[in-house]
Each structure stands twice: as structure tokens, then as C-alpha cells.
Amino acid sequence: MKQPIFTADGDATADIVIVGSGVVGAMIADQLVSQGYSVLMLEAGLRIERAQAVENWRNMPFENRVGSDYQGLYPQAPNAPAPLYFPKNDYIALSGPDGNGFQQGYLRTVGGTTWHWAASCWRHLPVDLKMKSTYGVGRDWPISYEELEPYYCRAEEEMGVAGPNDPALQSPSQRSKPYPMDMVPWGYADKRFAEVVNAHGYNSVPIPQGRSTRPWQGRPTCCGNNNCQPICPIGAMYNGIHHVQRAEMKGAKVLSEAVVFKVDTDQNNRVTAAYWYDAGKKPHKATAKAFVFACNGIETPRLLLLAANAANPNGLANSSDQVGRNMMDHSGFHCTFLANEPIWTGRGPAQSSCLVGPRDGDFRAEYSSNKMILNNITRVGPATQQALKLGLVGPELDDEIRRRAAFGVDLSISLEPLPEAHNRLTLSKTRKDPLGLACPDIYYDVGDYVRKGAEAAHKQLEHIGQLFGAVEFNITTSLNANNHVMGGVIMGSDPKDSVVDGNCRAHDHANLWLPGGGAMPSASVVNSTLSMAALGLRAADDIGKMLAKG
């Protein structure tokens, strides 16, 4: 077991230094420590205990819980703020026509934001990697689906994904291996909803999920606590912490409350050292052969910009001026209604079925695709909020809660953004974090491509509403964020207009990898985590190859 070496002062030397301990960083750590390399992970945030997070959630006011305050239960390190919304903090300043639609909820904690994800493990479609050559919009990836596919298989294995093994229910069906576990079984709501909408081409399919349908590598079988977001109480859902713990058992070292702020490069522009502040604001130096920045689609470009040095005056990896540009998220909205029959969502995991009929088609030359998730978190909270507003008491109140919870539907619609250079993260000139490091500013405008896609989705939803005889049919008017942050260190074959190559290696630095959502050149319309993990595994292979050469 090879481990990082620390000096008496707390400086460190390792084969690989990974900044960030979320799903991507932790999975890379596990890969490389398994190959016999010493791995140091520097995590800005705190280490979280699952049981404490569950208790914190139960102790939060109703208003926070019903408002999906998935950030509030996770304590933040004093030196590493992340966005908060109840009330808002000003860590990120948003501007532009859709700035309000880019209010992300990511965690800076050991294990990362998958602490409060819903575990959807989608693949991109093959065509999603060829948007420019197929539809004339966006960008092509420098790698093909066929090159990425083995990594999707490995990522599914690593995360213990339960997905449909019937090709008719897959999206996409181009797969070389079956899912490690068969699909999370549908409850009545998923079955009934699919039965009604699939007759009209909406193609509701099972969501592939990082969730155990049988005991899996120390994870228990899901028992439907209906609390995937913001915390799975029993660990049946995959979290990045699972790979953190695996890597630690093999000798990887994780330092929490370690905020990286500066990077040294040599005459060949190879990264030689990263510096971090410990919890007491004391600086330390980490030396390594290979460096990975996998600290989320916002924090990775922020760190690259913060780490500007004499040889890289516009920021690390930024000779293209693309660091922080092309920011993307699956901006979305919600549709709620009361059906004319009981649907009974709220039984089982947070989400198990999704309408992917509008996921692809020639229309993508003109406007965004969409997907529609049937939310399955209990509607009791929203139902109660409404029923109380109606001024009901006694049996009438109880009946109204039951009616709204059982007949209520909440669809979460995601839209597909295009990478646009003007959607940009920059460093604030005025706002600094407690360490004096500049906070991020983000300009965001989804553009007409997404706006037209939203209009198309509205029409589809009105049709779906009719199929269910919808009462109180409502579509939210403002776009919401979905925490699928992509694009800020975009991948491409040309170093002039992209930040990393097809292995997520920085064009400018031969020993720096920037895997994760930031590298993705197209967003598709599906949750980004499985693609991020696949890119992380591909980067890990590339790092292993470089280290093996010595």
C-alpha cells in the first residue's frame, strides 16, 4: 500500500494529487490507488456523516423541506462556501437573461454533490456526441460514442447501476454489456403514467439508477425511504463517498478543509505543485507527478482562473480563453396537475420513470430536446401547504391532503443547452471568500434554442394534461437549475478553441486532467453524472498510462 508522504510541516508528496473528492475525483482515486500509486485528495469542504445529515433534514423547518432546501442540511466549511438559498448567500453572483435559472445547488463536502442527487445514471445518445455534424448546432466531441461506451460500462459497474435490460426500454440501446442490476422495479405510478402516455409516443422508460435492487458491494437493497434527495438514509443509493471510502481503504489519503489556491508550473508548463490552505489558513504544498482537478463544473474553472501565474497569466489551461466559457446546465421547469384518477406517486425512490420520446429528432436542428421526469418524492408536503391555504380543518383537511397527494403529479422537464462562449464564469472583482479568494460570477442566457424547446415542451405537456383530465394544470414560468453543470473546461480536438483533449487532459499542461461535467462539449438532455464518471475513468486510464511510462 503506497501512501502520500507528509513532512513535519504538513506538506505532501504523492504520485497523484486530486483536487475534489466527489464522484469523479473519488473514482479516479480508487482506480489509481488500485494500480499501486500514492494518491492525495484535497477536499475544500467538510466530511459529512450520513446519520447526522438525516437528523439535520428531519430537524429542518417544513418550509425548507417542502422548498427542497437540499443545501441546508449539509454544514459548510467556514473557508469553503457553496450556494445557499434559505436565505440566499451571495457566493455566486448571477447575471444575464437567465441568471436566475442558473442557481446551482452543489456541495463542497467529502463525497461531493451526489450526497443529494437522485442517482439517475443516463448515457448520452451516440448522436449527442455529434451535434454539429448531425444537426449543425453546438459542438462535436473529439471522441465517438464507441470510444466512450466501454467507459460507460465501467462506470455503471463502479456505481452499481440498476437499469432496464430489455433493449426496448433503453435510451440508448447501444450497449456492449447488460446493466449490473436489472431496473429498479416500477410502482403503480410509473406503470400507470407510462400506460397512458406511451400510447401517444412519449416513450416513458425506466431511469437507470445508481441504486441497489439487491445487496451490492456493501450497499443494502433500497427500501423506498423516499428520501434520495437530499439524503439516502441507508446508503442503498450510490454516493461519491462510497468511492472515497474504497480508495481510503486502499491507502488514498483525503484531507478535508483543504482549499487549493495556487499552482506551480515548470518551463514545460507541467504542473509541479498545488498549494492548499488548511482549516487554520496555513498554506501547504503538494507535489506530484500528475494532477487532477475534479471539483465541480463551477469550482474547477474557478480554480483554474484563480491559479493564474506568470507563465499562464489568464489562468491555468486557458491559452484558448475558453476556461469558464460554454457554461451549461439542463435548465428546466416543472409541470404540476391533479389527475382525474389516483396516480399515487410518492412510493419508492425519488424518480424511476422518464419520458424520453422528445429526446431526439430532426427538430434538434431548430430547438432543444427535452426529457420529462415523473417526480416520485411524496406530494404530501406541497399538498399540505395548499390544503392549509384553503383554510380547511378536521376530516376535510385530511381528505384534501390525501386527494392532492394521491392525484397530484409533478413533472420535472429538462432542456438541452448549447455551448455558447458568452455563457461565462469569471472571477468577481469585488466579492471574496473567507480566504480572500475571488468568488465566481456567472453570466447565463439559454438563448432561443432552449426557449423554442421550452415552447415545444409546453405543448406536449398540455396534451399530457388532457390525457389525465388535469385539474389545476400549471407550468412554472421561470427556468430552474438542475445542478448538471457542464462546459466550463470544454473538450475538443483543437487547442485553440477547447481546454482539454478527449482524455480530459489539459491541452496546455501535459500532466493536468480536468475530468467531469466541465469537459462535456454537449449536454444532451439527461443527467450528466454517468458521463462525468465515464470521462473520469477514461482520464484515470490516461493518467495510469503516463505514470507507467515513468
Place this chain on the structure above:
Amino acid sequence: MKPTSSSSPAPGQPSAAAGKVKLTGGISRRHILIGLAALVAEAGFWSNPLFSNAQTPAAPAVPPPPSPEALAFLNFSKRITGHADLKTDTGVRIEAAMRKTYPDFAAQSSRLGALLQDGQEPKALLAAATDAGLRDLTLAIVAAWYTGTIGKGKQAVVVSYAEALMYQPVSDGQTVPTYCNYGPLWWTKAPPAIRVSAPVAPMPAPAPATTGTPEPKAKT
């Protein structure tokens, strides 16, 4: 978030998971306190996975007896909610939180108590409270029992979680989130009979909260 002191169980007190709450098994804290021997007969206790790891409190702190005002509040609460089985210690917590949140609470609570009549339905009691100019406070009391929370924003006080009455109307078909009451993959079973009528016309309620999208509040 750091829980407010009033919402955290005190050290040594049972947490929600250790039996403060009533769930589908029909178990109350009293059952826990009776002792294990008496519980052997409670099939529901052993069949409810929630309690399989519950510890019998070694030396439960005996709370002080509730004040007459708290008991009167509890009585009013039972009548306005139509739930006769409300727990005394929760009522005490809600009454204390409402005293802090509503300046005139003591006097108004006393006026509410005077409105009680034999055989009165909850909605008749609400009508009487409305006539007395006490509708908002009455609905706030109902909201406290249903949501487990009194007040808003930083002043919010959490008094209950799983015991919040909102979960009861669907307890035959859903679990209280975070709890695992029915075992692995339980949701594949058929949902219960609906028992309530289908919605036929829109009601004047605001659009519902949506799941997974934070509804950011103004900076305060």
C-alpha cells in the same frame, strides 16, 4: 443547517427514530416506557422495522407536568384538528413555541378555549373562532400540528417530524420520508383504495411546490 436548540432532542432523550413518534405500527412513546415485557404482546412493534433497533431508554428524564394552559391548548388542538390522540409532550412544545412566536398568544389561547362546545365539529369550531376574530391563530395552530413547524425563516421552530399530522392521511400508502417501514422494494405492491373523491374543479390554492428545485427565498 444547525438545528435550533428547541428542535434538537436533548442528550439522552429519545430521538424520533427511537420512539417519540407514532407511525403505522400504532406505537407511542408510552409503549416504549412500559417496558419490554409488556411489548412482547405488541405484534405491531416487532413487525415494524423502524423499531427493531430501538433502545429502551435507560433512565428517561421525567418531564415536568404540563401547565393548565398547555393542557387547555392540547384540548383545543384535539377539537380543532379532529385528532383525539395528539400527544401531550408535543402539545407542550407547540404551546411554548406559539407563546414565543405570537405576542398575544396567552390571552388569545384562553379565548379560543372558551369557544369549545360539546359535540362541535372542527369546522364549526373554526367558524366560531373566525367570528371571534381568531381565525388566523386557529389556522396557525392547525398548521403547527400538521407541519411540525411554528413560525417562518430563522425564527422557525421545529416541534415534530414523523409525528406531523400531514403524513397520517396517506400512512396506508406512503412511508414518512427517511423511514423504511415496509422493507425492500415495498412499493411494487398495489396502492391502497383511494377513499376520497377525484378532483373535479380547480380550487383557489396557490400552485404547489415542486420537488427538487429550491424555491429560493429573498435575501433576509
